[in-house]
Amino acid sequence: MPKMFTKPVLNAPRGNRVTYAGLFLFFITAVLLAACEGKPAAMTMDNNSHYDPRQVFDLQFMQNNSTPERSASGVPGPAYWQNRADYKITAKLDETQNLLKGRVEISYTNNSPDDLRYLWVQLYQNIYRSDSRAALTVPYGNPRADRITDGVQIYAVSAFQGTTLEKISYYVNDTNMRIDLTKPLIKHGGRIRLTIDYSFAVSSVYYGPWTRMGVMNTKDGPIFAISHWYPRMMVYDDVHGWNTVPYRGIGEFFLDYGDFDYTIEVPWNYIVVGTGALINRDAVLTREEISRLDEAARSDKTIHIVASSDVGQTGARPVSNGQLTWHFRAHNVRDVAWAASPVFVLDAVKIRLPDNKSALAMAAYPRDIANVPDGWSYAADDIKQEIEFFSKQFTPYPYPTATAVAMPLGGMEYPAIVFLYVNLHGNLLSRFLAHEIGHTWFPMIVGSNEHLYTWMDEGFDTFINSQAFDIFNHGINLSGLNTNSADYITDVLNKEKFPIMTAADDIPEEVVYNLEYKKAAYGLSLLRNYILDQDNFDHAFKDYIAKWAYRHPTPYDFFRLINNETGEDLDWFWKEWFFENWKLDQTVTDVRYVDNDPKKGGIITIMNNDRMVMPVVVAVHESGGKTTIIKLPVEIWADGNTWKFKVNTSSKIRSVVIDPDNLLPDVDRTNNAWNAPP
Ligand SMILES: [Zn+2]
Numbered sequence: 196m197p198k199m200f201t202k203p204v205l206n207a208p209r210g211n212r213v214t215y216a217g218l219f220l221f222f223i224t225a226v227l228l229a230a231c232e233g234k235p236a237a238m239t240m241d242n243n244s245h246y247d248p249r250q251v252f253d254l255q256f257m258q259n260n261s262t263p264e265r266s267a268s269g270v271p272g273p274a275y276w277q278n279r280a281d282y283k284i285t286a287k288l289d290e291t292q293n294l295l296k297g298r299v300e301i302s303y304t305n306n307s308p309d310d311l312r313y314l315w316v317q318l319y320q321n322i323y324r325s326d327s328r329a330a331l332t333v334p335y336g337n338p339r340a341d342r343i344t345d346g347v348q349i350y351a352v353s354a355f356q357g358t359t360l361e362k363i364s365y366y367v368n369d370t371n372m373r374i375d376l377t378k379p380l381i382k383h384g385g386r387i388r389l390t391i392d393y394s395f396a397v398s399s400v401y402y403g404p405w406t407r408m409g410v411m412n413t414k415d416g417p418i419f420a421i422s423h424w425y426p427r428m429m430v431y432d433d434v435h436g437w438n439t440v441p442y443r444g445i446g447e448f449f450l451d452y453g454d455f456d457y458t459i460e461v462p463w464n465y466i467v468v469g470t471g472a473l474i475n476r477d478a479v480l481t482r483e484e485i486s487r488l489d490e491a492a493r494s495d496k497t498i499h500i501v502a503s504s505d506v507g508q509t510g511a512r513p514v515s516n517g518q519l520t521w522h523f524r525a526h527n528v529r530d531v532a533w534a535a536s537p538v539f540v541l542d543a544v545k546i547r548l549p550d551n552k553s554a555l556a557m558a559a560y561p562r563d564i565a566n567v568p569d570g571w572s573y574a575a576d577d578i579k580q581e582i583e584f585f586s587k588q589f590t591p592y593p594y595p596t597a598t599a600v601a602m603p604l605g606g607m608e609y610p611a612i613v614f615l616y617v618n619l620h621g622n623l624l625s626r627f628l629a630h631e632i633g634h635t636w637f638p639m640i641v642g643s644n645e646h647l648y649t650w651m652d653e654g655f656d657t658f659i660n661s662q663a664f665d666i667f668n669h670g671i672n673l674s675g676l677n678t679n680s681a682d683y684i685t686d687v688l689n690k691e692k693f694p695i696m697t698a699a700d701d702i703p704e705e706v707v708y709n710l711e712y713k714k715a716a717y718g719l720s721l722l723r724n725y726i727l728d729q730d731n732f733d734h735a736f737k738d739y740i741a742k743w744a745y746r747h748p749t750p751y752d753f754f755r756l757i758n759n760e761t762g763e764d765l766d767w768f769w770k771e772w773f774f775e776n777w778k779l780d781q782t783v784t785d786v787r788y789v790d791n792d793p794k795k796g797g798i799i800t801i802m803n804n805d806r807m808v809m810p811v812v813v814a815v816h817e818s819g820g821k822t823t824i825i826k827l828p829v830e831i832w833a834d835g836n837t838w839k840f841k842v843n844t845s846s847k848i849r850s851v852v853i854d855p856d857n858l859l860p861d862v863d864r865t866n867n868a869w870n871a872p873p
Contacts, residue, residue, distance in 0.1 A: 245806050246836040256766040257751065264433040265749070269756025270742045277451060277746060279304040280428040284457035287518075288419060288535060290465075293410050296394040299425045302453075304386050307431055310379040314387075315437045316372045319423035320395040321346035322442055328369045329443040332700075339402050339444060339704075347426070350392040356380070360390075370442040371429060391426045404605030405444055405704070408532075408614070411603040413561040415507065415538040420602040420614045422532035423448075425457075430644075432747055440646045445707060446699040447645035447652070448638075450529035452745050460520045461535045464512055466501055468541070468559045468598045469533030470611045471525025479519050481511060491543035492555055497575045500557075501541040503565040525594070525610065527745060529642055532609035534600040540565050542575040546582045548591050556582065560601035560617065570620040574599050577628045582635075584663050589636055590740055597635070599628055608634035629660050641743045648750055649699040649707065650773070654715020661720060684717045684860045688778050688807075695773045696750070717860070718772045725858050726768065726810060726829075727761050735760035767808065767829060777806035779859060782866035783813070783851045789841065793817075797844045799851055800837060805862065808832040814855035818871075819846030824855075847871065 261267035263274030286297035305311050322329045323344040333339040352374060354363045366373045380387050397410045397419060408422040430438045430449050438449055459467050467479070476485055484500055491498040505511035513519075525531050538561045546554040558574035565572060578599060582592045594611040601617040606627045613631035615624075633656040637643065643651035687709045693702045695710050695718075702710065723732040739748070739756050754769045771777050785800035801811060811827040823842055831838045851869040854861055861867060 244802070244804055244836045246803050246808075246832075247806065248808075248833055248835065250806065251767045251771055251808050252833050253766070253770060256770050257754070262433065265752055267755060268759040269739075269752045269754070271746060274308075275746070276306040276308070276433070278306050278428070278431050279453050280451045281453040282425065282455045282457070282531075284425050284455070284531075285460075286424070286457065287460040288421075288465075290417065290419070290462060293397040293399065293419075294394060295397060295421065295424060297425055298390065298392050301389045301391070301426070301428060302386065303380070303389065303428055304384065305380045305382060305431075306384060307433075308382050309436075310382050310385075311376070311431065312379050313376055314374045314380070314389070315429035315431075315439065316374060316389075316391070317370060317423070317427045317429055317442065318347040318349075318367065318372050318393075319370050319427070319442050320344070321367070321370045322444055323395075323398045323400075328441045332443055337704075338400070339405060341400055341402075343400055344396040344398055346395065348394045350394070351390070353390045355388040355390070363389075368441075371439060372426065393426060395424075397421065401603055402444070406602075406604035407444075407607045409602070409604070411617070413538050414563045415561065416536065418534065418536040418538065418561060418600070418602060420532075420534045420600055420604075422530075422607070422609055422614075424532070427530070430747065434747075434749060438644065438646065440698070442646075443700040445704055446647070446649060448530065449644040449646050449747075450642070452527055452529050452642065455523075455525040455528060455531045457524075457531060458520050458522045459533060459535065460518050462537070463514045463517050463519050464507075464509075464537045465519070465535045466537075466539040466541055466559065467521040467533055467535045468539075468557060468600060468612065469521070469523045470528060470531035470594075470609060471523040472595045474522040474524050475520075479513065479521050481513050484511070488543060488555075492545055492553070494545055495547075495579075497542050497544040497572070499540065500543050501539060503540045503562045506538055506540060506562040527593070528610040529639065530609055532612050532614075534559060534598075534602070534612070534614070536561070538562050540571075542572065544575045544579050546579045546586075546592065546597065548583070548586050550591070552591065554582070554592055554594060555596045557596055557598040558601075559598060564601065564617060567620050570624065571601055571617075574615075574624065574628060577625050578632055581629045581632045581663060585633060585636060585659065588662060589659070589737060590640065590744065592635060593640065594635075597632060599631070606631050608632075608639070610635070610639045626660075629663055630656060633659050633663075636740065640745065641740055642745060642747050643743075644747065644749070646700075647698045648696075649711035650695050650715035651748070651750065651753070653707075653712045654695070654719065657712045657716035658719040661716065681717070681858055681860045684713060685862050687714050688776075688860050689862055692776055694776050715773075718768075721772075721809075721858070722757070722765070722768070726765070727763065731761050732757075771807045775806070778862045779807040779809055780804035780863045780866070781809070781811060781853045781859065781861055782863075783853050783869040784837070786848055786851055786869050786871075788844075793844050793847045797842045797848050797851075798839060799842060800839045801853060802838075803832050803836045804866075809859050811838075812854060812856070812858075813842075814852045815842050815844070816849045816851075817844055817846045818849045821845060 264272045266272040281302040283300040288295055324346040352363050352365050353360050364375050399410050408420050411418045430451055487498050487500045509515040539559045540562055542558045544556050546556050556575045556578035560571040578597050586592045596611055598612045600614050602614040607614045608631045615627055637655040638645055638652040645652050695715050699707050735757050758765055782802050784802045787798050789795035808829055810829045813825045815823045849871050853867045
């Protein structure tokens, strides 16, 4: 199923812009104009070029009509709808057997125009079964094939439809479960309450950067970082109906929004951090810890809520035996995750948000790394700075807390909580934190489909990370994305055979970072800094966030919104950058003078050698010392691969350089300059 999404036509709920009448008129007009102006009508093409302008300037790129749900201008349409899932979860962690047992009550609202005869629920813990599709679709030798749990055990599913609670039959298909309703859930607001009793063993296998949760043993005790830990509603939408793509471990999530109320029962000596506000802090924290929390809520300097000297001390817990139940509530989120451990040091600091609002940045990490220089003791402060920057730049951080948890994994984001590799420190810790915290905006606020369009969260996040470049005193590059140089991206264009628009599970895992993070982010940087201007792009980008906050945009909604708001038809760019694996090679091929006289001006010929196009910037340096910068729009390439233009000169041209600032991903820079013979 994901394969089809490499073809825009199948999925774009969009307007057919091309009519035969229109094409005919265009053709006639073009011929007439060419004849009137005495301009040669033939394309100026060099036979050795790979370039085909009709593939780039392709009127069939977006074909389908807008729908009542999604407007042609890229904003939600008048009939836009989304279903809603609210959850109440009670769970108990049995730390002796790494077992989580829970009951979830899902209140599901069907806002769609369709009656639903069945519901689909995600059981993503089934990915850890040895017979899961995830396990069976990774090659021998890859640790991701090493799946060891029995997945989710379902004890009972019942539904409360109307007045009676009844047991209900279900069918499990890999990571998904269909619930067969006895009578349909009616359209336009029908509601149902499901209750599911379940359990699963917490995975202890390290899957490299794709480890999204699990249990880790430290010197002093375990850390549990727990996600996709309750049956979650699959999204039913206007694009696919039920989004039935199986979870295979690389592609992430796609979820509806709702309110959560959840409790976690753990041994008395555990500290729990999770998505949302802690409701019963009087029951689970000491008086001293509560007053430190209140102090942190007013403090611009990090406060230890649980200091490393508190870890393991009975005086640092409100009780000294038995169990404690931690109670959290989260409003309007797509998911909740949490972590629990007896070894946590817990830090907190105030985040200053626009309009005098605030939130709390927190870091939870094992005592044995508390003294690592430039390490986790700086994490809460990093989060504070990152969130303050992103809140100013885009839209304010929406949650009461933001917590980073040290875990044995590369980095994984959930609403208001991120799990991050425990051994990070220094710039790398700041960079990973900025990335995971940046995911608050994509996909937690702007809820795109991560399963299919990884670039809409990873690429966008990497792009905003690059804007946060210098928020820290140490001036680190937060994204690994240097927007001043294209050198690092030409490598990707040279090497990668797949387009960005491929589902992450359908490309080799080592390619995912290059395409979905780097290439996608660099494309947005090109738009912002080169193709458009910053103000024009920023205005539209902010509006994209505002219009699609807590909603489900598709790539075409984004493309259309940017086209509409910036006043540009960027279809050529969307196609070449996101749907193709094309390369760019601009070159200066010839320099001469009008009547052989430098005082009358230079005539410069440039060429587009490969299949991608870009607007052109040329620097002309004269022997007299003058430098002229010429900017040419992308439309010069609309009918051929060579372009000849005049530049006013007063002395002999010393050199002509195309893309003088090295902003474009030109795969062969050796032909970018023309130098006068000595
Ligand atoms: Zn990410």
